[in-house]
Amino acid sequence: MATNGDLNRKLRMALVGGGSGSFIGRVHATAAVLDNRAALVAGALSSNPERAKASAADYDIPEARAYTSYQEMLEKENALPESERIDFVSVATPNHMHFPVAKAALEAGFNVMCDKPMTLTLAEAEELYEVVQKSGAVFAVTHNYTGYPLIRQAREMILNGDLGEINAIRVQYIQGWLRTKLEDTDQKQAAWRSDPAKSGAAGAYGDIGTHAYNLGRYMTGLLPDKVSSHLTTFVEGRKLDDYGTTVIRYENGALCTLTASQISHGRENDLAIEIDGTKAAIQWRQENPNEMIFRQNGEPHKIYTRSPGAPFMTPMGDAACRIPAGHPEGFFEAFANIYRAAFDAMALRALGKDFEKKDTIYPNIHDGVEGMYFIQQCVASSGQDGAWLPLKHDAARR
Template identity: 40%
Template structure:
């Protein structure tokens, strides 16, 4: 008997929205998902055009999430959506995720999880009470060589981890385009829609998640500085933080959206007592390993020497580059496996969301105080 794709409904991601299109491509990549419904925009014309462009049944292109949840619940179980993808600005994540979970649907949500810890905890309670899965789009954890780095550290290749350095540099907000009508910029710098952090919430959370995910360590406390370099901007556009991990490891986190000329410069370096590794998102098919007692190694996606968990994330032979969409697709594939009750790779979820929101609150609190170190609340 052939396996049917799971059915997906999307909120947000109307025509012209970058991340909605990425979610749709990633979900479709392995045949695990089929988009069948959506509430793509509060603008009626934009919403209807998006549905038409995606060849959806007009009856399942809904004006609001509430209408979508009610309409889908009224359908037979073998026709209604299985999950809701939330690809809206941050202020809508919590109310929409809670409504979808409470209505009995699984949720895959853009990051950050919510506006603050209280909202994130409310999502966690709804996920627990509903018994539904909640996935979070920390995309970079889906790259094959990120998994390779994580697995090598977990088996002790680098020895005792001492240093974790992560940076995420962009330059697209170097000018006040948020005041000039750029829709992607203006909501990200609006506290009412973005939350406590600007750059911190948008890309600092990615850097933080990647550092903990690959190192296998948890940050215990932070000492941070938040800056606004563009006059009149209301949320940070530059982040610098010192990190103290559990045990003896120490680290640094740098995130900026005003590093003029930078594109999407996410880089991770981790050093232990025996060696170190380096991975960069803009060259994602290469992992560099450095050793105290032998020459450096360059590990390539699809090449020899990869762990089984890494090869399962690859789709093409060596020399055929895979990137952002494929990494995203790995998260959607793992999410589908969990819903089907299959053994599969872990995907970012409630715990990751809570950790990152607690990190955001700790950084904001530390930067606003004279306190040298602020612990991250473990809940």
């Protein structure tokens, strides 16, 4: 098969952020090229010009296309012949830079892959929504946990009615790396995540709580109605929340309890979800992503494994697999599935063809706006001692 179908070439990628010491920049770069459908050819890898230039060698970016700012990159890339310039920009910066970089890239005509949370504020998210609509570009938010094969398997099973009507969701994302005031050291990741000017109005809830919320929405398709939240900061002197619990009421009457923590001893990246329906229930855990438990009263528990080609796999779950059963697939592959789905749309756009913009396999601008609204309403609810606040947003549902 030709690369990217009728486009018959690799998509050309630019990375913003991801300089020396970055975790997520390397993840984006690895995920994007995993299926040999893209090549990283340009970048503005740091806000520090010297570091930006020096980091380019880590990614094999040619010196001529290692830029010292995203503004320089967009201007010079647009001046290149169409056969050479980039197709999309991946935004892997701290949160406060997501909006300006994504907005500028869209207005320059490029597709965008944006890390989460999508922006620093809801107002920025709403403005970016309008920019995406005007641009006609592909825009994806890398809520990468939606890319796991068994998450997509569960989504199809739920939408097919295998669980019946959904009554309850219990989801948690538990970490322990910020148990001490790590931001007072030279730890770069802790420093910006605990700084309201760079992280936004929420700490743990902006960083990992948004993943937990998005996962429940993605798997069930339930529309949120109201939210009641209690966020707190247990580490003295920290400026943003490091622990929180939330209750979400959905329009069908279902309830979700969501917990996010970054101060739980010994916990690493324990994102786990249980979903109860009238017919059955499922359970999945990110630290053991190749298994999903399916339960029905009076029946033995079933363990679904990531098994490409097996008759119990749904089409969406099967399509998200790359290697045979028994060989674990994990974080990079799930991340790459977000890219792969977005690449399908990018190839169509490059060929001048229509592509789906809302009901996509990958999280899109609608999901990004909803995530920022979730953060805003949780912070506001917590400030009102857990008051119930609305969780419907027009832009997220258009």
